Amino acid sequence: MENYYIYPVVVERGEVGGYGLYFPDFPGTAILHDDLTKAITEAKLMLAFRARELEESGQPLPKPSTPESIKLEGPSDRIVFIEVYMPPYRDDAANKAVTKNCTLPKWLRDAGDEAGVNYSLLLQNAIKEALGISRHQG
Numbered sequence: 001m002e003n004y005y006i007y008p009v010v011v012e013r014g015e016v017g018g019y020g021l022y023f024p025d026f027p028g029t030a031i032l033h034d035d036l037t038k039a040i041t042e043a044k045l046m047l048a049f050r051a052r053e054l055e056e057s058g059q060p061l062p063k064p065s066t067p068e069s070i071k072l073e074g075p076s077d078r079i080v081f082i083e084v085y086m087p088p089y090r091d092d093a094a095n096k097a098v099t100k101n102c103t104l105p106k107w108l109r110d111a112g113d114e115a116g117v118n119y120s121l122l123l124q125n126a127i128k129e130a131l132g133i134s135r136h137q138g
Helices: 036-056 087-094 106-115 119-131
Strands: 004-013 019-022 031-033 078-085
Touching: 004 036, 019 036, 031 036, 036 078, 036 087, 078 087
Parallel strands: none
Antiparallel strands: 004 019, 004 078, 019 031
């Protein structure tokens, strides 16, 4: 896994205003926005999401296209490069809350509710203790 990815994105001017952006190396990616700066910000988030998705599934990321290999459709179309630094996006994904169902007797649930127990935190701490983990390991 790389820490940085840089991919070209095609910026098209919309017929009725605004901008359309897409990554030639990631089919199905499309961003539409009235503001170019916000569109580029969304493109960066999309690149980070797609990269993380492929990394997590064990698939290789495509090799970035070279500018000369990208066919532009309109005279105002431009190619810009988006760079993304992956560690913060991976950390966010590692710390994302997931749901895991847990069963306990009703009397224990009632006692815990009455005492104001935070079940999620209690379960996290108990699992860390059982695994010998003293801190977050991402």
